[in-house]
Amino acid sequence: MRVATSQQAQQSWRYCGGQIKLWREEAGVARQLLADEAGYDYEYVKSMECGRRRPTLRLLQVADQLCGARGKLVAAHEFLKPEPFPQRTQQYVLVEAEAITLQWYEPLLVPGLLQTPEYARALIGSNCPPLDEETVEERVAARLKRQEKLGRKPLTYFSFVIHEAVLRSVVGEQDVMRGQCAHLLEVGSQRHLSIQVLPFTTAPTAALSGPMVLVETADHERYAFVDGQSTGALHSDGDKLSTLTQRYGMIRMQALSVEESAQFIRKVAEEL
Numbered sequence: 001m002r003v004a005t006s007q008q009a010q011q012s013w014r015y016c017g018g019q020i021k022l023w024r025e026e027a028g029v030a031r032q033l034l035a036d037e038a039g040y041d042y043e044y045v046k047s048m049e050c051g052r053r054r055p056t057l058r059l060l061q062v063a064d065q066l067c068g069a070r071g072k073l074v075a076a077h078e079f080l081k082p083e084p085f086p087q088r089t090q091q092y093v094l095v096e097a098e099a100i101t102l103q104w105y106e107p108l109l110v111p112g113l114l115q116t117p118e119y120a121r122a123l124i125g126s127n128c129p130p131l132d133e134e135t136v137e138e139r140v141a142a143r144l145k146r147q148e149k150l151g152r153k154p155l156t157y158f159s160f161v162i163h164e165a166v167l168r169s170v171v172g173e174q175d176v177m178r179g180q181c182a183h184l185l186e187v188g189s190q191r192h193l194s195i196q197v198l199p200f201t202t203a204p205t206a207a208l209s210g211p212m213v214l215v216e217t218a219d220h221e222r223y224a225f226v227d228g229q230s231t232g233a234l235h236s237d238g239d240k241l242s243t244l245t246q247r248y249g250m251i252r253m254q255a256l257s258v259e260e261s262a263q264f265i266r267k268v269a270e271e272l
Contacts, residue, residue, distance in 0.1 A: 014051030084142030088232030122172030
């Protein structure tokens, strides 16, 4: 898996942007002309040349043609591909890949391992600040790639608990949510995977504190991941693991059974 630091990415942006500027000036191509041909405004191109934004494939292609670079600028795109995961989750996805058991609680969103392509695209595509289309597609593809673990042998044991709010909050259009509900029912029928719904009426206070993921790896190392608006923390110390494990147990005890949860999901889907 390719995991680069934000600093490394910024260095690549600056180097590539500098090369575009050098080729452009050598060829006598004005920045405004490059912007017009690429369909961008002047300041957007300037920010890519200065390394403040990632140079897009479109800009590289147009600059390559206008400046007669004969593929030298386009070749840089391979080193500028957007990160498949936000920086705050990069450590976690490495641990997730090694999991033999995984327990996941989500209060607001469908867990990434259970999302349909349409749900994932609607969610990632509405990021604030907005992501460019290439980054959206890269991250959607990476999220779907992670889902291969659901069927990979030896099988991992998965336990998911989702708050009722996850099902009531419409991400994308209603058709997207109906498809997502159908997917939850299909995936949840597997023997090594359980999906339980925590209703509004029985949710303990601990369920309002945010999402958590508990992981045990093949080497019997234990981790807990807590995700937030702009930060993510991967914990391995005993006290933190104990606290989050107790919270997960309390939340799961108040959730509906697997069978009751399936009926609840069907009911919500019918109401959409």
